[in-house]
Amino acid sequence: MTYIQFLGAAGTVTGSKHLVNTGGFQVLVDCGLFQGQKEWRERNWEPPPIPAREIDAVVLTHAHLDHCGWIPRLVKAGFSGPIYATQPTIDLCGVLLPDSGHLQEEDAAYANKKKSSRHSPALPLYTEQEALDCLRYFQPIGVGEVKRLNPDFTFSFVRAAHILGSAMAEVTVRAGGGPHFLEYRTYRFRAHSMYDPELYRDKQEVEEWKKRDPIPNLIERLKQQNLWQEEELSRMEGEVAREIQQSVEFAEAGRWEPVEELTRFVYSEGSPAKTQSAQS
């Protein structure tokens, strides 16, 4: 039987994990961290509902941690298949995932120092080294390239804006004789609200959080170590701005489908096969 299981980003916007099962072949579309309130963050510690080693592949749409930040944990739980993403997404994950591991270690060390955790000792969800170790599973897929993972599961990336490297995954699964088309759509050209963290943190926490923002910190560190010159930084910022501009123009040139169209293949009274035969 073919089905999709929503393992995250349901009832909340973080923790994106969608398991597509085509009769035993199992692909996880995105593998994100739950972020925000504690009741959600605690879910990061739960094991996946199926053994991680039985997941055949991961398809990753973009490098935000709520979409990729659980990958080291999945690998820790036994996953060892390929992780498909665009090259810029892989490059970003190479920076963000080890940094996330580093922050997890810092949080655990802080909790141990302050004795603020009910666990003794408090442990990181994964370490910087564990995040580095999972990078070898990444495989680049070009936008528009059609990748067949098995006779029943094919996908390709469609360019999306949002952040550098973002893609929507168009997945075609074969179920009950006919192929079905799924589209995994991420934000189209919307950015995250800058105010998201302020909804669940007090003022002081927001200030602390800003000081720990990984991107300015990384830039600062690279400058201090003489690994990044000012002119190189402005060249890259220019490239990124152009890439974003192109992506936004591409997205804005597209049309918004009517809502009925969006949900036509998502909500179904019976099985997709029955719905199809009822239509024909």
Ligand SMILES: [Zn+2]
């Ligand atoms: Zn995102």
